[in-house]
Amino acid sequence: MRILVVGAGATGGYFGARLALAGQDVTFLVRPQRADALRRRGLRLTGLGEDLRLAPQLVTAAELASAGSSDGAPAPAPYDLILLTVKATALAPAVDDFAPAVGPGTVIVPVLNGLAHLDTLAGRFGTERVWGGVAKVVTALNDDGDIVRLAPFADLTLGETGGGTSPRADEMGALLNGVPGIDADVSPDILGAMWAKWAFIVTVSAVNLLGRGTVGEVAAAPGGAGLGPAVLAEAAAVATAAGHPLPDDLLAFATETATGADSPLTTSLYRDVRAGLPSEAEHLFGDLTDRARTLGVATPLLDVAALQLRVQERKLVSKN
Known part of the structure; x- marks a missing residue:
């Protein structure tokens, strides 16, 4: 399963890094300045006795938009899961940035607070592609851009907004369960x-x-x-x-x-x-x-x- 994490800050960087360290195919969609820093230092997780580093797969919005548009080359396959981790203040530009990565079978899981973003995303990509998500993690970026874990819990809950369970939900659960450092759950009542x-x-x-x-x-x-x-x-x-x-x-x-x-x-x-x-x-x-x-x-x-x-x-x- 191809996973695109939109943002590599305190939340997206943490969950994306955990998925990548567990062997998942994870790419981070980041701004050019953040991409430069991550290419130099790598993506680092510290705190609570850990000091982990990985060389992340990165893409910028310009690179994503131009993929497959030159030399007649086909566009890359869309991502299966998009984990949207930006704040609501950055939602509008983020939607435009990751739109080229969305395909017919893509599942978009935003972990923004509140509910208004669900209508925005569903209006752009269709209700069937937009799930609900809740992230509970206490992390921060230090002056070097490293992700510092400040508390032991790191919960990620997702589910289809229509409620209940489905084969797609089971597939997502199988992907997330057992990833070290993430307590994942697929909820039949994600809106609740x-x-x-x-x-x-x-x-x-x-x-x-x-x-x-x-x-x-x-x-x-x-x-x-x-x-x-x-x-x-x-x-x-x-x-x-x-x-x-x-x-x-x-x-x-x-x-x-x-x-x-x-x-x-x-x-x-x-x-x-x-x-x-x-x-x-x-x-x-x-x-x-x-x-x-x-x-x-x-x-x-x-x-x-x-x-x-x-x-x-x-x-x-x-x-x-």
Whole structure:
């Protein structure tokens, strides 16, 4: 099975490297600058006692688009699996970049947060090619561009958005199961899993945004410990109204995480906001509050968080 991983950052680089190290045929679609760095240093995984290096197969968007277009040579066979690991802010250009790699039998698995990207991808490539995906991994890029693993878990869940199981799902499960360093699962309810992660991320992000600090700093302030559960209740109500009630274990874990005393936790969205960078504001908060309005669910705390983010995004646009 030919696998194309779109992006070789902290998430795509980790999962793609694990698949390649397990003997799978993996190619990374990357920007030219990242390609140059990876050709010089290789793709490296470090942290938690590991120090692994591989020479990855790489392709740029220009190379992918031009393949088979010169000298009358046939275009290469399309990829069987495309693992899309970019942020929502980079979704539109990424779709154009990997489009030449999509064939009739290609399965596209995006591991973006939220749900709005599913409609974008299905509109371009067809519902039958687009699956759902959830990645849970704590990794970061260091100054050298190496992938540093910061926590022992690395979960990858995927499934067909229509639910249930199929021979294609079994094939994907057989491909992923047993890959060292990945705890893989093919879910018959991938949309439920995506709603669960979405609710978790917006809960912690809202604690950071509304409390203007880490989870621990907010929890330590008078009244702060109640913010996380209140936001979670709003997100859970939207999920339930959408037909995807959150499981009890997720509710318990999210509550504990969002109220942890002395926790240094901040989300990447909050860190982007603090750094004055574009964020996944609309993809995570705007889309969720819009769905809440459609479903008739009141979300006052999430609405305030969405408003803050929209003001921030407008400021960034005006600067540029």
